[in-house]
Amino acid sequence: MEKALKSRYGQIVLVIIILMIVLFCRLFILTVMQNEEWKEQATSISTKSIYTKAPRGEILDRYGRVIAGNKQAFTLQINAGESTDKELNRVCSEVVRILEKNNEQYFDNLPIIINGNKFSYTYDNDIKEWLSEQEMPTNFTARKAFNELRIRYEVDESLDRYEAQTELQNVYKIYPPISVKNMEFTKEQDKQSFLGRYKLDQKTLTEKKAKKTDLSAKEAFYQLRTYFNIDPMLSNEQARKIMVIRNEIKAMGFRKYLPADIAKGISDNTIVEVEERSAELPQVKVVSETMRYYPNANAASHIIGYLGQISESDKEYYVDKLGYNSNDLIGKEGIESAYETTLKGKDGSKNVQVNAVGELVRTISETEPEKGKDVYLTVDLELQKTAEDALKQALKQIQVGGTFQSQYGNYHYSKAYRNANVGAVVAIEVETGDVLAMASEPDFDPNLFAAGISKEDWNALQSQNPRDYMAPAPLYNVATMTPVQPGSTFKMVTATAALESGLDPYRKLHDGGRIMVGNRPYACLIWHKNGGSHGNINLAEALEVSCNYYFYDIATGKDYYKGVSLGYRTPISIDVITSYAEQYGLGKPTGIEIPERVVGVPTAEKKMEQMKTSLKLDLKSKAEKYFRGNVVKDEDKLAKSIDTIVGWTEENPTKNQIVDRLTKMNLGVKENMIDSLADLCKYTYFNYADWTLGDEFNIAIGQGENSYTPLQMANYVATIGNEGVHNKVSLIKAIEGQKPIEKEPGTKVKLTDDRHLDQIIEGMKLVANGPKGSLKGIFGNFPVEVAGKSGTAERSGKMHPPDEVAYIKQHLRQINPKLSFDQVENEMNRLMKKEPDTYRTKDGAIRQAVINLSNGTVNYEKIDAYKSNYDNFAWVLTMAPADHPKIAVAVMIVQGGTAGYAGPVAREVIGKYLQLDKTYEDFDLNTTIQ
Structure with missing residues (x-):
């Protein structure tokens, strides 16, 4: 062996x-x-899973007409399965080649780009681009940028950061890409999320305090090459294309067994080539899916909203928690957003067994996709289109002094107002509070978002002038988000308060022309034009001619012409008037299902705080004028001095007391400016911080601190027409498969006598049909009697141009003919370099440069002298038929010039509605949604 x-x-x-x-x-x-x-x-x-995406639920009008639907599109997907890195990289490279050959657009969410030999994060580039657009240094932190916006737009310092963010968004249409929770740029958060997904720079990410990584774009790129095991022989450009596709697959998270969408809406050529090469590209498939489609384009765009990609920071919620595909589009605004989880369907799947050559052997299991629920709106699509068309026509014709063409009679705009390019119209069903139509202009086409909007299209939809928050901004819902002074349309509130206090509606009061409060006359337009008067009038007649003098009387309980009391049973005050405003729904949330802005009714406390904030901002902006240089340079000292002065507001000391304090308290005020500063504090701010008689007059006629949206105003007039019953506003009629929506009972305005509303409506009838009514020329020959009220709201201040530097360059010769623009520009640059914290933008620095070089001969008022004033805003509120109202309509045109100019829009909507009401009165919605 x-x-x-x-x-x-x-x-x-x-x-x-x-x-x-x-x-x-x-x-x-x-x-x-x-x-x-x-x-x-x-x-x-030998088993493969085939996934079918569920169609999104449709959004339909009250009669089942499609506003947001779906259409077929083909999507290229990759399912990595158990493929090796080498095999998957080969497939990704080949897929990119096919797509690029056929000029297809594919998802590229890899946030690292290569330009020559330079690598950069798209996140960093986006932050720098935004800062540059805002004329801020590109090294600004999120906190500095946010604080700069607060200063620039004079946001009340008493507001916390969350309230300040809301103010910037709702008032100024500024959407800073900043998370105020931890004061970081949202793009910076997205970057950290991206790097964390791949566990790049692991050492930094796992530090005790989880500090942000400082990994450069180049370092991250090469770590990703290693992570994906990409052939080192490939160029960086080739490697990046592979990374782009691998990144989409990786973004599926723990649902990586599902296919990742690579390109949507691909062409027939791409489909054919992929199918022909299925044997060598087994991971790739083309699926038929539905894509959002809006057959009526811009119609109801602000109601519907739009779709958008899931942001990096939202992926944890939508992808990991709710099971969305990372490339799914979600509702970002409007009904698409508010009812996202209702509209989103449940994807289907089929598990099949295949043989060695990929042929189907048997189906193991199958789950059918479940379409999202349809949402039925209260809106009438045809009425909506009428409202939109009428609003567009009115704006176009007002700008040129043209003629509004209508089957109910043409209306000529005798004077042009070229800045009348923003407006809104809202129609509400009186009995229910349902929105029948709601249009804002300018609007947008949500189809731009259906497959992911381009950067160029997105930029085109932004505000034309961020420095003027009344400038056209297509994505902004004017109807729900723009509270402005209502003008004389508020007078029905004042009338209600006066009647409930004891006003005799038939008592004649004499219009004495004007009432002097200090040096200011409070009067009607007729007096301002030619010293005229409305004579002796009662409540209905005062509404007809919109007599301010009469409403000054009844809002204060005094006959100013005779100098006697009106003998009310109970006292009347601003608080009484605003309490009725709230009962009508003004200054309160309406209940609508999409975002709205609510300012609240005027209060004494609010006015005091606003005055303090205005004084503080004024002193900060004029710090160099009033304070010594050493104080201006020391931010803490300056802040303490300003806070001390502002703290005197409620006390309202005499001018001599102010001078004495400024002299003795070592606040750093220049000796030669003490008297001037005392005048500013006393006569511009302190004397007006408390309620004054002028405030009572202004609020009574819808001026002053009143500020309401077109939606609130429409529901206010609907409440008058609904016998004083105030309903919550709604856009939702029904949801497919769910029980009919039961509305909460409305709340009744507290009236001691319901006839008070009848007396108010009589006056509103005269506005539309009376011999002196402001709307007689529009509704005088209308086939149905209408009750209405017009209002012209004044807006103070100047319209800031988009570029202050260009403005000053253009008008420098008028502002100060002794200065050259080179001198001003050099001084501007010096200020920004010397005091970057004070002069952060050219807009502010160039104004101060002109003042510095003018040796006190030029002030802000003189600089702004050549800017345009705001034209008056036009309001019209109507309801019809007058005796038994079914529809209430509010129209507001920004810088529309005069109240009547909004009237033709309301007339078109009422006319169309009454026709549709007869056509569809027997329609049963329940038969549609069962």
């Missing part, structure tokens, strides 16, 4: 025996001990 083993032949035999034993043992393990495990894997390898 030993001899045999020593021979070559024996050794070979021994090796063979050992190998046979090993093979036998391995076969025993595989076939007996691991039988079930390998059987499962074999089945898995």
